[in-house]
Amino acid sequence: MILFQDVRKVYESSGEQVHALNGVDLHIKKGDIFGVIGFSGAGKSSLIRCVNLLERPTSGKVIVDGKDLLSLSTKQVREAKKDIGMIFQHFNLLNSKTVFDNVAIPLRLAKVSKQEITTRVMELLEFVGLNEKANNYPDQLSGGQKQRVGIARALATKPSILLCDEATSALDPQTTRAILQLLKKINEEYKITILIITHEMSVIREICNRVAVIEGGKIIEEGTVFQVFSSPKTETARSFVSSVMNDQLPEAVKRLVENVEGIQRVYRIHFVGESAGEPLFSKLAKKFDLHVNVLFGNITELQGIPYGNLIVEFQGEEKEINRALMYINQQEVLIKEVTTHAS
């Protein structure tokens, strides 16, 4: 469990103050894969680095597994940090050391016996799929392999929390997917809480269960991945969502809606879950005297739940269309009635 209470961070930089975090409140529950997304400079790294005190908050509280970090002694902080692993965008491996030795670093620091180190490191390398590479050097590895070493090293002291600062931002999409699947496996098999910060909404969609949007050092929106993706509340969240959801009207459809004589009542309709496949439109056509014309549609999956987005035109008498809209509004299938009126 990670709790942020009114956390502020001010940097002093050549005589100027930079307010990187401006009162962050956040609750990350045990077992979450929690994503924090924001543009560059929003305060993401500052936020995540406050969890293991790589940065000390200027004020506020950071409570990790019940312990108020800022009230601990140096020795207690060192102890608490063993419970928090971290991986980085550029892996932060030591190039002069082998893969084995890189993973062994935290164990040597913790004065674990030589024999135990060997067992543990080989176990970790096996888990991340790198047991063949124990004696290689980082320079001999691909980006994805380097991040696997970073992950093995972060897990060495059996932490209950894993922090990921843009951990896939230096990787190509296919490698990103493989690393994200590995993080998911870590969360499921080791019950490790994962905090991910990223500027890529696809990362959030792929593995997170909750997401917060950070802007100007403040959390401006938070919810389940499903909530934020299906009904983003802020402009920033909307732009992140539309970067991956492909829910923009194609130009051709837009032109059709705007210019073609006779096209009038156009709506955007969102479907959720089982209902995404339900034949709502054929029901409408049966129940009401109208014609439903689907102009555009796609169905994606969020957190394993089908999620559909359709642009439809209703043709018929005003009165019938209004009755049909009332009927649609009563269906749980629909989470948002929309707005795109052509006229």
Ligand SMILES: Nc1ncnc2c1ncn2[C@@H]1O[C@H](COP(=O)(O)OP(=O)(O)O)[C@@H](O)[C@H]1O
């Ligand atoms: N060590 C530092 N000294 C001065 N300013 C910093 C320092 N680290 C970050 N900042 C500033 O704090 C703000 C937030 O930075 P950061 O937390 O790195 O954001 P993000 O990770 O979202 O890009 C930025 O304006 C950045 O320039």
Ligand SMILES: [Mg+2]
């Ligand atoms: Mg950053």
